[in-house]
Amino acid sequence: MDLRVQGPGPTSPFLSARDLFETEHDLSLPVHVHLRDDPDERTWAGHYEDRHVLNISRQAASSAMARELALHEFAHMARYEQEHPSHTQSIEEVLFLALAGKSVERRKLAHCRQIANHMKDIYADDITLSVGPGEKLLAFLESSLATAVADRPDTPSRQGLRLSASADPEITAVNAAFALALAERHDLVDENHRLYDLARVAAMDAPGVNFEGFKRRFRELARDPDSSGYRQELVDATRDYVGGERLAAD
Incomplete structure (x- = not known):
C-alpha cells in the first residue's frame, strides 16, 4: 500500500493505520494524505482514477483518534475499490x-x-x-x-x-x-x-x-x-x- 503524507504534521498515525490495515487488506491505488489547517475540517476520503485522498485536519491528525480515523477511511477506500x-x-x-x-x-x-x-x-x-x-x-x-x-x-x-x-x-x-x-x-x-x-x-x-x-x-x-x-x-x-x-x- 503506497502511502504519501503531504504537508507538515504527524505521520505515525497513518503509518500505524496502514500496518494494521495491511494485515488483511490492500489497496491498488496510492493514498495521498492531505493535512488541512482548518480544525473543523471533517475527515473524509476522495476517490480519483489514479489515487485516493484522505483529507484530515492537523488537529485531528494529532488526536488520540488519529489512527482509528485513518483506518476507517482506508476501509472506505477498500470498499470503493471492491465496488461494494x-x-x-x-x-x-x-x-x-x-x-x-x-x-x-x-x-x-x-x-x-x-x-x-x-x-x-x-x-x-x-x-x-x-x-x-x-x-x-x-x-x-x-x-x-x-x-x-x-x-x-x-x-x-x-x-x-x-x-x-x-x-x-x-x-x-x-x-x-x-x-x-x-x-x-x-x-x-x-x-x-x-x-x-x-x-x-x-x-x-x-x-x-x-x-x-x-x-x-x-x-x-x-x-x-x-x-x-x-x-x-x-x-x-x-x-x-x-x-x-x-x-x-x-
Whole structure:
C-alpha cells in the first residue's frame, strides 16, 4: 500500500493505520494524505482514477483518534475499490425511488443522506473492526452521543420535555440507533453499557422515529449484499424515516 503524507504534521498515525490495515487488506491505488489547517475540517476520503485522498485536519491528525480515523477511511477506500454496493449506489436514485410523490423538508432530505452514510459506515467498519481493536471507536461513539443528549432545558417546551440536545432530535435518535447497532454487530458492548442509557434518552426525545427498527436495520445489514438488495434497503430506510411526510399536491 503506497502511502504519501503531504504537508507538515504527524505521520505515525497513518503509518500505524496502514500496518494494521495491511494485515488483511490492500489497496491498488496510492493514498495521498492531505493535512488541512482548518480544525473543523471533517475527515473524509476522495476517490480519483489514479489515487485516493484522505483529507484530515492537523488537529485531528494529532488526536488520540488519529489512527482509528485513518483506518476507517482506508476501509472506505477498500470498499470503493471492491465496488461494494454501499459505495457505488447513487443516493439521488434512492431518493427519487423512495420519495416520488412526496413533499419532504430540506432537513429531512439531509437526514436521509446521513442515513445512507451510516449504512456506508457499517460496511467500512466491518473492515475497520476486523483488523483493529474497537475500544477507541466505542469510546468515540459514547462520547458523541453523550454530547448530543447532554443539553437539557430546565422547563418543558410546548411540545413536551426535550431530553436530547439542541441538535435535531429525530436524526439524533437515528444516530443513536446507528451507534448501538454498530456496537452490537461487533460485540463491543454488554447489556449494561452506558451507550444503552444514552440511546434510550435519544429515542424518548423522538417518538416519531422507529428507533428499534433503525437499530435492527443497521445491525442486520447483509454482509455481502447484491446491488438490488442494497438499493431496496436504502429505499426502505428512507421511506421509514420520512413516512409521516404529506403527499405533494398536484
